[in-house]
Each structure stands twice: as C-alpha cells, then as structure tokens.
Amino acid sequence: MGKVAVLGAGSWGTALALVLADNKHDVHLWTHRETLANEINRTHKNEKYLNDVELPSSIKASNDLASVVSGAKHVILVVPTKAMREVCGQLKQVLNDKTILTHASKGIEPGTFKRVSEVIREEIPSHLYEDVVVLSGPSHAEEVSLRQPTTVTVSSKELEVAEKVQDLFINRQFRVYTSPDLVGVELGGALKNIIALGAGISDGLGYGDNAKAALITRGLAEIARLGTSMGANPLTFSGLTGIGDLIVTCTSSHSRNWRAGNKLGQGYPLDDVLEQMGMVVEGVRTTKAAYQLAQGQNVEMPITSGIYRILFESAEPRDVVDQLMTRIRRHEMEDLTNILDEKMNE
Template sequence: MSEKIAVLGAGSWGSILANLLDENGHDVSLWSYKQDQVDELNQHHTNTHYIKDFTYSETLVAYSDLKAALKDATTVLFVVPTKAVRSVASQTKRALAELHTKPALIHASKGIEQDTYKRVSEILAEEIPAESRQSITVLSGPSHAEDVAKKDITLVTAASTDLSAAEHVQKLFMNRYFRVYTNTDVIGVEIAAALKNIIALGTGALHGLGYGDNAKAALMTRGLAEISRLGASFGANPLTFIGLAGVGDIIVTGTSHNSRNWRAGDELGKGQSLEEVIDTMGMVIEGVATTKSAYELAKQRGVDMPITTAIYQVLYEGKDIREAISDLMQREGRSEF
C-alpha cells in the first residue's frame, strides 16, 4: 500500500533511502536546507557531493521548504546528523501543528547528543510530543548508501517499543535487495548504531598505521564487548549486540572505504591532525562527537571502556596513536568474559 513519506536530510543515506522508498511505490518528498542541492536533485536527479555517478528517480521531489515537504505525510523519516536532530525536530513539530497531521516517525541517524547524552529517539520524543506523532522507530544495521544505490543485498533492523510500528517500517522498506527485521530493543539498537562509529575510527587508524587483519579483528571484537557493557548498563538486550545493529554494523563500518569514520581514522593513522581530517572530509564524522559522549557516559556509569578511552585520548587530548595502542596491549591480563 502506497504512503506519503517525508524524508528529512538529503545526505548520502537520506537521499538513497528516499530513492528506495520511491522505487517501492511510495510518494516521497525529500527535504534539504540547501537550495542548490534541492535544485540539483529536481533538475538533474543527481546528488554529486554525496553519491557520485548515481541517477535518482524522476518522481522523487526535493524541497527546501520543510512544511511543504511534510504536507500530507503519514510517515516522517529523519536522516540528519545527530547534532541537527533537535533543531530539525523542533521545526517539524511547528510545521505538523500548522498542518494538523500526526505522522509516524522513523530515524536512521547514528549518534548520541553532546552534553545531554540523549539517544536520537529520546530527542525526537522530547521535541515532538505524543499528541503530535504516532510511534517512533529506529532503522539501523550494516548499510552503506553506496551499496544500497547499487541494489546490493542489504539487511537492517527496525526497532520500536511498539512492535506493530516496527512491522509497519518493515513493510515500507522491504524489497528484493533490502530486507528488514524487527526488534523491540530500541536502547540496544541506538547504542550499537552510535558507538560502532568509534570502533570504525580505531580500525581505520590501524589500517593507516599499517597493522594487519589480526589487529583489526581484535579491535572490533573487544570494541563490541565494551559497547555491550555500556548498553547493558542502560538495560539493553545483550543479544542485540550480536545482531545486525551490533556486530553487523561494526563489520561493515570497521572494514570499508565507504565508511567516513573508517576513512577519518585511516587519515589519522597516516599522520593527519583531527582538524585536517574534519576540514578535508566534507561530511559529518559522527564518531568524533560520539567518542566524547561515550567516554563521558562510561565514566559517569562506571563502565570499563578502554578502547573508547584510548580513542578519546587521541582525539581530544593529543595522545600519540602508537602510544595509545601500546598502553592497551600492556594492560594487566584478564579473563575474556
């Protein structure tokens, strides 16, 4: 059954998800605050800053006017950087009040808000109250926009405390190359989605330094262990972290050139400063801000996260990467579990 869906955020992931939904037969409006990007999408059906050599559906319409993009939408998908979620959600609330609509909300953003340590679903719930929305569902998993654009096989999870809402999202997105599973562990899915970017920075740095597959596998495995510990402290289901949102996303983000977090880590490993990496990347590197939030959360909750701590020290305290690795390797021996 076709729906009117508004996708907020026209970066690589937002625009490709919008295109997928359009191809699935839905009436999709794509919002960006950048007028030149909107013009390019509508006139040339391209989005070259984010996805090169890809042509979007001619029926996908982009808007720079948020209220126009939201008009008649029964579902709203947020795919903006975490630092922009609260602002865009606040604007969305005002527009929905003027439009007298109450859509279901989905988000595919991966991060934790600075200072408040809020997950994205918590920000949405605060900014768009229950009387202005239906459910809130998280869409996450091992999924690079570049591969979805090629119609490569992709599996993700839709998580909501309301299982029927997750099943609704499952039906919206499912097709022959994009498969969606349901989950009710919103906490676990969001924490895994955010913190895997920290580990991707680390595996990228190992690559940049010239380390091999053994080191990268070790970092991903032990990184997942500390992500699981933090998630469990919030009541997350431990099984979530061995699923698509956990180990699946760590594998794809921690090993691929398509991952901007991996690429950022790679450049750091090759000797660039964090400022140089941020300046040249041209896109948001979610893992940088998330490292700070996770480090502070771990201290606050008394959770042992040595890898996150080491990456924090490199990013924010200027510690030499090789010294950080040496210190990790020389920690006192302990049981794996």
C-alpha cells in the same frame, strides 16, 4: 501508496529515498539547501553525496519543510545527530497530521547522553506522532543506492508501528527485520562508530588485520558493557545492529569513520581530517558522549578512552594503540559471562 517525507539529503537520506521510490511511494526529500534541491530535481542526481547514481524522477526535493511533510504518513529523519534538535524544533511547527517518525541517524548527544529517539521525543509533542522508530544496521548508502543486497533492523516501543515501517521499506534488495530492543538497536549503531575510528587508526599506522580484528572484538565487548548498563539486551549486540554494523563500518573504505581514523593514524590533525572528509563523522561526537557516559556509569571502556585521548587530548595514536594491545591479561570470556550473569539476575 502514501506520501513519505525524508528529511536530510545526504548520502544515507538520499539512498533511503531511492528505496522508498522503488517501492512506489510518493517521496518528498527535504534539504536546507535550495541549490541541492534544484540539482536533484533538474538532474535526478546528488553528485556530492552519491556520485553517478541515477535517482528516480519520482523523488521530489525541496527546501520548504512545511510542503515536504504536509500530508505525509511517514517522516524519515536522516540528519546528523548534532542537527537533530534544531530540525525537530522546526518540524513540530509544521506537522499537522499524526504521523510515524522514523530516524536513521546514529549517535549519542554529548552532555545529555540522550539517544536520538529520546531527543526526538523531547522536542516533538507526542500528539503529533504515533511512535518513534529507529532504522539501523550494516548499510552503506553507496551500496544501497546501487540496489545491492542489504539487511537492516527497525525497532520502536510499539512493535506494530515498527512493522509498519518494515512494510514501508522492505523489498527484494532491502530486507528489514524488527527488534523489540530499541535501546540496544540505537546504541549498537552509535557506539560502533567509535570502534571504526580505532580500526581506521590501526590501519593508518600500518598495523595488520590481526590488530584490527582484536580491536573489533574487544570493541564489541565495550559496546555490550555500556549498552547493557543502559538497559539493552546483550544478545542484540550479536545481531545486525551490533556485530553486523561493527564489521561493515570497521572494514570498508565506504565508512566515513574508518576513513577519518585512517587519516588520524597517518598523522593528520583532527581538524584537517574533518575538513578533508566534507561530511559528518558521527564517531567523533559519539566518542565524547560515550567517554563521559562510561565514567558516569563506572563502565570500563579502554578503547573508547584511548580514542578520546587521541581526538581531544592530542595523544599519539601509536602510543594509544600499543597500550591497548598490551593491556593487563584477563580471561576472554569474562566480559560476556559477567554481562549475561547480570542480565539473568535482574
């Protein structure tokens, strides 16, 4: 098996490194912190991010980016979206061999409204890679690291390259599908984090499953509206990277975004919540980007707008959720019908 470089030793990067090691690949894991690299190599654990999970001794960690990517046939980028440009800027300085770049980060860049694959393509010259692939889907790192059954999707502009990444990761517990809809796969993974914040807020307020189910369902309609306005296939949002990822992120205590929203619903200030979390909450940054993007695209996204007001305008969570639950009545099928009609008329 060839060498694979995984950039980012958080919970998800470490879990993916474990999958690759199980598949007998030569896995090199990069972290910018030397102390963490030493801990992983010495104890074969990453206690901060994956407590009590034993890592295969074949995973080699390092804070030397050049040595990690040297000779790697695949480079897997699993860093927070806010760090993606910086890491790609470093990566292009040390890439010598043409490789396949795969990212497993979920977000939209505020200001530019770029998807992660677009950021990567802007930062790294095309002669240094074969293609950019996205890996996304309902996949908590904690469960993947315990080798519990998980199914994800990979997508790229070139299907043949996505299939190479499919072969790289797939095993008995970690199943991988391919999709031709790169835009939809990326946007589904990014936008569901906003709705997960809302689901957590609803739970933190003490509202029940009925309210949360309504937020999730209407949230999916919002994701589809914005996604199709950006060129995604609406059917993608009924799959793993749409409703699948939405369900798992909105209903599980493993979800950082749900946990952060839950704290907000209980009345904790945003800065305190983020400090308590100790890990990146992608939904906060994505909310700002999606709110601005929706305004520019003239797309109605009431849940996203409400979460934006809570995060950045100090709106009271209870007031926002109550307003969302009592909005003007409309036909339930109106959103889906309009989306499909627009797609059919293209």
